[in-house]
Amino acid sequence: MTDAPLPTTFSGPSESPGFLLWRISNLWQREQRNALQPLGLTHTQFVALAVASWFGQEEPITQARLSQLTRSDPMTISQVVRTLEKMGCFERAPHPEDTRAKVITVSDTGRELAAQAIRIVEATDRAFFEPLGEETASLVQLFQKLLR
Numbered sequence: 001m002t003d004a005p006l007p008t009t010f011s012g013p014s015e016s017p018g019f020l021l022w023r024i025s026n027l028w029q030r031e032q033r034n035a036l037q038p039l040g041l042t043h044t045q046f047v048a049l050a051v052a053s054w055f056g057q058e059e060p061i062t063q064a065r066l067s068q069l070t071r072s073d074p075m076t077i078s079q080v081v082r083t084l085e086k087m088g089c090f091e092r093a094p095h096p097e098d099t100r101a102k103v104i105t106v107s108d109t110g111r112e113l114a115a116q117a118i119r120i121v122e123a124t125d126r127a128f129f130e131p132l133g134e135e136t137a138s139l140v141q142l143f144q145k146l147l148r
Contacts, residue, residue, distance in 0.1 A: 028128055035124040039117055040087070044072065046117045048080045049089055053106045053114045060103045062095060089113055 010016045032043045041049070051069050052061050059065070067077040081104060084090040089110030095101040106114065129136045 031124050031128055032121060035120050036117060039113060039120070041113070041117055042080075043121075044076065045080050045084060046114075046121060047072070048077060049084060049106065049110055049114045050118060050121075052090065052104055053111060056104070056106055060095060061105075062098070062101045062103060064101070066104060084110065087113075 008016070013019045029043060032046075036043060036046055047070050048066060052066060055061055055065075055069055061069075063077055063081050064074065066072075066081070067074045070077065072080075081090060081092075085092060087109075089107055091105050091107050092102040093105065095103050129139070132139060
């Protein structure tokens with residue numbers, strides 16, 4: 001019988017990068033969820049709306065492409081797209097080249113909501129990451145490294 005409750009290489013949960021990331025992610029998501037609630041948006045809906053707004057200027061955005069760009073589950077994106085379409089934020093039209101796909105465009109309503117939401121999300125991020133001060137830029141670089 002060992003003294004440790006689990007066969008881990010860490011001295012405890014506070015030394016595990018995965019556990020810390022999970023806890024921080026949950027805390028950050030809660031802050032974003034609360035901030036976006038007055039707009040009637042979930043954070044996932046905001047991300048889909050923002051990504052479609054950003055990349056839709058450069059290329060035709062399909063549901064599959066939106067899933068790739070957000071690195072979200074295709075079924076989740078399907079539900080989000082339907083919801084945003086019902087909210088009047090997205091419009092779907094036939095794809096000019098792929099008859100099986102629809103192109104998602106952001107409506108004027110969607111652009112207005114995205115503009116409001118981005119200000120809220122960025123203010124929430126600033127407040128959340130404020131304790132890091134100038135180290136925030138290093139954190140962003142580390143996140144980018146992990147995503148490569």
